[in-house]
Amino acid sequence: xxxxxxxxxxxSCLLFIIGIFGVLTRRNLLIILMSVELMLSAANxxxxxxxxxxxxLDGQVAVLFxxxxxxxxxxxxxxxxxxxxxxxxxxxxxxxxxxxx
Amino acid sequence: MIEQLLQHISIPTLMCLIPLLPLLGAIANGKMxxxxxxxxxxxxxxxxxxxxVVMPLxxxxxxxxxxxxAMGLEDSHSVSTGPLFTWFGGTQWAVTIGLKLDQLSLIMxxxxxxxxxxxxxxxxxxxxxxxxxxxxxxxxxxxxxxxxLLILGDSLPLMFVGWEGVGLCSYLxxxxxxxxxxKAKAGKKAFIVNRIGDFGFVLGIFFIWQALQPTAQxxxxxxxxxxxxxxxxxxxxxxxxxxxxxxxGATGKSAQIxxxxxxxxxxxxxxxxxxxxxxxxxxxxxxxxxxxxxxLFVLAPTTLNVIAIVGCATAFFAATMGLVQDxxxxxxxxxxxxxxxxxxxxxxxxxxxxxxxxVMTHAFFKALLFLGSGSVIHAMDGEQxxxxxxxxxxxxxxTFTTFLIGTLAIAGIWPFAGFFSKDAILxxxxxxxxxxxxxxxxxxxGLTAFYMFRLVGLAFFGKRNPAGPHHVHPENSVTMLLxxxxxxxxxxxxxxVGVPHAMGGHDHIxxxxxxxxxxxxxxxxxxxxxxxxxxxxxxxxxxxxIIAWILYSQHRGWADxxxxxxxxxxxxxxxxxxxxxxxxxxxxxxxxxxxxxxLWQTVDAVLIDKxxxxxxxxxxxxxxxxxxxxxxxxxxHYVFLLVLGSVVVLGWMIL
Amino acid sequence: xxxxxxxYFFAVTTVLLAVTVVVQPNPIxxxxxxxxxxxxxxxxxxLLHAHFVAIMQIILYAGAIMVxxxxxxxxLNLEPEKVKLRTIAGNRLVQGSAALYLxxxxxxxxxxxxxFFTQGVVANEMEGxxxxxxxxxxxxxxxxxxMTSVLLLVAIIGAVILARKPVE
Numbered sequence: 001x002x003x004x005x006x007x008x009x010x011x012s013c014l015l016f017i018i019g020i021f022g023v024l025t026r027r028n029l030l031i032i033l034m035s036v037e038l039m040l041s042a043a044n045x046x047x048x049x050x051x052x053x054x055x056x057l058d059g060q061v062a063v064l065f066x067x068x069x070x071x072x073x074x075x076x077x078x079x080x081x082x083x084x085x086x087x088x089x090x091x092x093x094x095x096x097x098x099x100x101x
Numbered sequence: 102m103i104e105q106l107l108q109h110i111s112i113p114t115l116m117c118l119i120p121l122l123p124l125l126g127a128i129a130n131g132k133m134x135x136x137x138x139x140x141x142x143x144x145x146x147x148x149x150x151x152x153x154v155v156m157p158l159x160x161x162x163x164x165x166x167x168x169x170x171a172m173g174l175e176d177s178h179s180v181s182t183g184p185l186f187t188w189f190g191g192t193q194w195a196v197t198i199g200l201k202l203d204q205l206s207l208i209m210x211x212x213x214x215x216x217x218x219x220x221x222x223x224x225x226x227x228x229x230x231x232x233x234x235x236x237x238x239x240x241x242x243x244x245x246x247x248x249x250l251l252i253l254g255d256s257l258p259l260m261f262v263g264w265e266g267v268g269l270c271s272y273l274x275x276x277x278x279x280x281x282x283x284k285a286k287a288g289k290k291a292f293i294v295n296r297i298g299d300f301g302f303v304l305g306i307f308f309i310w311q312a313l314q315p316t317a318q319x320x321x322x323x324x325x326x327x328x329x330x331x332x333x334x335x336x337x338x339x340x341x342x343x344x345x346x347x348x349x350g351a352t353g354k355s356a357q358i359x360x361x362x363x364x365x366x367x368x369x370x371x372x373x374x375x376x377x378x379x380x381x382x383x384x385x386x387x388x389x390x391x392x393x394x395x396x397l398f399v400l401a402p403t404t405l406n407v408i409a410i411v412g413c414a415t416a417f418f419a420a421t422m423g424l425v426q427d428x429x430x431x432x433x434x435x436x437x438x439x440x441x442x443x444x445x446x447x448x449x450x451x452x453x454x455x456x457x458x459x460v461m462t463h464a465f466f467k468a469l470l471f472l473g474s475g476s477v478i479h480a481m482d483g484e485q486x487x488x489x490x491x492x493x494x495x496x497x498x499x500t501f502t503t504f505l506i507g508t509l510a511i512a513g514i515w516p517f518a519g520f521f522s523k524d525a526i527l528x529x530x531x532x533x534x535x536x537x538x539x540x541x542x543x544x545x546x547g548l549t550a551f552y553m554f555r556l557v558g559l560a561f562f563g564k565r566n567p568a569g570p571h572h573v574h575p576e577n578s579v580t581m582l583l584x585x586x587x588x589x590x591x592x593x594x595x596x597x598v599g600v601p602h603a604m605g606g607h608d609h610i611x612x613x614x615x616x617x618x619x620x621x622x623x624x625x626x627x628x629x630x631x632x633x634x635x636x637x638x639x640x641x642x643x644x645x646x647i648i649a650w651i652l653y654s655q656h657r658g659w660a661d662x663x664x665x666x667x668x669x670x671x672x673x674x675x676x677x678x679x680x681x682x683x684x685x686x687x688x689x690x691x692x693x694x695x696x697x698x699x700l701w702q703t704v705d706a707v708l709i710d711k712x713x714x715x716x717x718x719x720x721x722x723x724x725x726x727x728x729x730x731x732x733x734x735x736x737x738h739y740v741f742l743l744v745l746g747s748v749v750v751l752g753w754m755i756l
Numbered sequence: 757x758x759x760x761x762x763x764y765f766f767a768v769t770t771v772l773l774a775v776t777v778v779v780q781p782n783p784i785x786x787x788x789x790x791x792x793x794x795x796x797x798x799x800x801x802x803l804l805h806a807h808f809v810a811i812m813q814i815i816l817y818a819g820a821i822m823v824x825x826x827x828x829x830x831x832l833n834l835e836p837e838k839v840k841l842r843t844i845a846g847n848r849l850v851q852g853s854a855a856l857y858l859x860x861x862x863x864x865x866x867x868x869x870x871x872f873f874t875q876g877v878v879a880n881e882m883e884g885x886x887x888x889x890x891x892x893x894x895x896x897x898x899x900x901x902x903m904t905s906v907l908l909l910v911a912i913i914g915a916v917i918l919a920r921k922p923v924e
Contacts, residue, residue, distance in 0.1 A: 002760075003760050003763045007763065007767070008800070008804070011770065011771065011800070014771050014774075015770065015774055017857065018771070018774045018775055018777075019778075020744055023740055023744075025737075025778070026778065027737075028834070030786075030825065030828065030834070031777070031783060034786055034787065035777065035778055037790065037817075037821070038778075038790070038793065041797055044809075045797060045801075048806045048884075049804060051806070056882075057884060057889055060808065060809050060884045061889060061893055061897050063809050064812060065901075067812060067817065068904045068908060070816075070821060071908065073911075074821045074824055074825070075912060075914070075915040076911050078828045078915070079915035079917075079919040080918055081828060082832070082918065082919045083918045093737060097733075097734035099732060100733055100734030744853075745853060748853075752860070
């Protein structure tokens, strides 16, 4: 039983959907950020899998860039979390309604 | 001296200066007035008055010089600037701006600038107590600019610019004292009634353009008078329609039936304005236009008949309306309408040069009469009712003398100016075979003498009405008296340029104008008949004058008895045949009803306001509500929409 | 054969731990589950012969980033969130669209791409070693690689400015 690129893609899709699900349903800003990390990881998995099955290493280089972006995103995102916490003493996203029309 | 002048300045430049100088005066005075409204500084009356008088005076001198030059020219007696520049046009035709002075426009320009200068001078005295001194002269100079453009323009569109411009100035000056709502309304009435005429004029121009367009070579100025006259044959099919429409324009501007109603109301303006615009110059624009386009009008005998009948009817009815007016200026206004009717009558029977002759003499004596009435009104503290006057000849000797001269002129007494021109009109009407028109016109001429002497009798003879102003201001303003005297002299000698051969004269004006107009449409009558009719018409006028003089200065009771005797007739005349009321009921009220209930309450309020404006606002508000509902302010909702959007885009790209 | 078993084992682990992340009420629990997810992902990378990426996944993600997360959680001293079934499931709109999306993915995967699962694509023998990836990174991707340093610098400054106390 051969493991093909499609198996990895299915896992990647599932991870991505779980990530979106987390982003959409959770109210805790930290867990939303973690779900975003899950989505990024799903992309990483797809990139590596395509790299493996297409005889190019460029996909893996791209993954390294995604790491860096994830690190930057985590740094800024967590900075925002701290600032928001200081502002409203909580990290529930539903407590911020200033944009209501 | 003229040769030296011409070495430094060309004739076209001089011609351009004629209308431009009054424009310059208008701009200078207008600027000064506008400036004075925003600051403490007030232009001195001497400064704005000098500018306003000197500009037309220089124009008059230039016209005189050009007249002298043109007289010396061998062939055509006309000078022209040629096309100065192209105003607008199509691929096949163009409308160029150019000025032209020929025999006809020279006479008109001389009258306009000459009488205009005198009236400007008179205005300096008349308006000396008015706050809007500079504004008044700005309007008056602007009027002269447009009038000269109308006369000098060498094409129909340029003439139309002047035509509209004088209408504008007329409106501005009638409503000059616009704080009085009646005067503002009079200005509005004049403007609106003139719009009806101008509508006809524009349509007439379009007819001519339509007919001439196929004949044009690229670059031809097809609406210039010279082009129209050389291609008049092409206009034969549309001549009747076009000329009738143009004549409609003339009835508006020159106050003929059915559009005369604005002119009596126009007396709301300052009296010098009535003299200049509503008697001497602007109202003769219609006659000038018909004379200018005579080659077109002779192609349409129907139109000429219509013009003759309308002119004759106007002359008669206006004269009857003038019989019973109590307002001194109203009498003169109806007299003007009546005299304009005489001019149109002359045009209608093909005696174009006679009409122009009458325009000229009428300008002299009617301006004189108006200025004289202004002098009376000025002396009586603005009182205009004849019944409040009486016995003024001792208080205002110069005014009385000059006014009497004007009255004799308009009544057609030999050897005053009006005699020659009016007699020429009657003679041409008679000799062209229009017997009934001649009869009515003769009657109207008699009535003219009657109402004018009634005016003189009521104002200058008899006893002062104790109800009138107690104090009569003496006449001592030189600026007001000088024009009166000059115009009085002109009213005496002005007619001598047209003494017919039958009376041993040389008829200079007919000879001068002859090249422009078609040779008489009918064979000249017997010279002895002409002489006899001249004598008859003078006697006829004198009889009516004496009757009026007896009735109104010797035995005023008789006049009242007559009014009581013919009460219905008198009421009809006092109410001016109810024409204003009829127009109101037939035209104005239906129009108002239509505007109010249909256009305003239905189209504007419901259709435009509620459905279009309000409807689009409601639709925008609906979208706004939907958009507002989407903005919950909750981050998960925004993320959800983001995901939804990317899913849609991705799905569209994959599938 | 052993490779296939390993794949299925780590695939299932990854998905299960990922689900734990999003349904865990306690942020600390979620973070720990996320670390587990990253570890099993690293194992999947190893199965894909991407050794360098796998090592970086553990060092960068599981090490650095997750430590940052846990620091922040502890710094803020957060209460566990009360996760109700309704909160997890979201409202009907979210449920519906999530189901639709899932169904779409599965349908695409199993109907649209069925032949790919059976015919397969042969994996090549290329190894994602440090040498190979590093060489590529420092030759073809040198400029983007250097640009990331600028990005990180900007992120650091941004984080510092966001996180410090507002200046009075």
